[in-house]
């Protein structure tokens with residue numbers, strides 16, 4: 316089975332549309348989303364609707380989704396992020412809000428595990444270091460574990476002699492989950508932070524146990540014009556040009 320693995324859509328429907336079109340062209344019909352459907356972007360309703368319409372989707376809740384649902388306080392958010400949560404609350408339908416509020420913090424299938432942050436702290440921990448990977452080896456059993464939250468395409472794995480390894484992911488670099496535990500972050504669809512403004516997404520083949528990252532162009536300026544028209548914070552729009 317080939318799974319389209321993506322994360323951190325953050326209300327950027329133009330980016331999500333481009334990613335779903337990329338998957339359609341590659342005949343991918345099963346999906347994994349590591350959370351943060353809303354926040355930052357101008358079209359949270361459209362993003363929630365698009366995800367709800369995917370028949371085969373394994374999706375978990377992110378911290379922005381939890382804040383929207385009132386399950387997490389926004390005082391830990393920066394001012395722009397908190398603004399975007401309030402904006403999302405105003406523009407989303409009751410049905411879309413209920414969908415986001417009902418997302419689970421963890422998903423597990425015979426092929427993989429999914430959380431937003433980390434297995435031990437699904438809503439808050441940013442997976443960044445090998446040490447954190449070692450500390451998180453307990454608490455999940457099915458590898459790979461797909462994570463999001465940091466917006467950095469990156470993998471972690473148990474290397475030779477049990478020494479953990481990590482590296483950032485670029486297109487055409489394949490990660491194998493065939494041996495030992497592996498954690499994979501597919502980067503962010505709607506707000507990349509690794510210096511590449513293109514939407515990030517991946518494909519995981521559970522037969523070969525290979526994961527590959529892809530970058531997809533979308534109309535960044537169209538989203539920025541939309542954000543300007545809605546009076547959204549300029550910083551949120553500006554950073555999309557640079558992928559930071």
Ligand SMILES: [Fe+2]
Pocket residue numbers: 323325351377464465466
């Ligand atoms: Fe995020």
Ligand SMILES: [Fe+2]
Pocket residue numbers: 351377378379431463464465
């Ligand atoms: Fe997050």
